[in-house]
Amino acid sequence: MGVSENLKRGVTELVLLSLLAQRDMYGYEMSQELQARSGGKFILQESSMYPTLYRLEDKGYITVTKQQVGKRRTRMYYHLEPSGQDYLQSSVAEYLAMQEGIRAILTSCGMNEVEPV
Numbered sequence: 112m113g114v115s116e117n118l119k120r121g122v123t124e125l126v127l128l129s130l131l132a133q134r135d136m137y138g139y140e141m142s143q144e145l146q147a148r149s150g151g152k153f154i155l156q157e158s159s160m161y162p163t164l165y166r167l168e169d170k171g172y173i174t175v176t177k178q179q180v181g182k183r184r185t186r187m188y189y190h191l192e193p194s195g196q197d198y199l200q201s202s203v204a205e206y207l208a209m210q211e212g213i214r215a216i217l218t219s220c221g222m223n224e225v226e227p228v
Contacts, residue, residue, distance in 0.1 A: 123155065123163045125206055128199040131173060131191035138164070138187065164189060172198050 130141050138157050145153050167173045172195030176188045191199070217223060 119153065119155065122206065123160070124167060125199070125202050126153065126155075127160065127163060127189075128167070128172065128191060128195055128202070131189055132196065132199060135176075135188045135190045137189070141189070167195065170198075171195075 126145055127141060130136055130144055136144065138160060142155055142157050142160060145155050164173065164175075168175060168189075172192060174190045174192055176190065177185050178188055180186050214223075
């Protein structure tokens with residue numbers, strides 16, 4: 112597994128909860144939103160996303176509602192619960208603090224002039 116995949120795995124909960132803080136969404140919609148909002152730099156396959164969504168549901172951070180779409184199809188909409196909002200806020204604070212620390216380390220090592228991929 113490459114570096115980008117490991118980094119992505121570490122922030123998947125954070126980005127999914129961030130989307131759900133704006134509105135309820137279904138899986139494919141979240142996948143498309145992540146790709147669009149990241150300018151194509153954060154692509155998350157649905158098959159990689161669902162285990163994270165199941166974990167968040169098990170922890171009580173999100174709930175799922177089934178909604179009929181058309182005659183025979185249903186979609187599972189994910190909703191951010193208040194406990195999930197609290198978890199998101201603490202995760203964002205932790206992420207930003209860590210990002211600041213990593214940036215300070217990289218800058219002190221002369222890596223601040225490296226171009227992003």
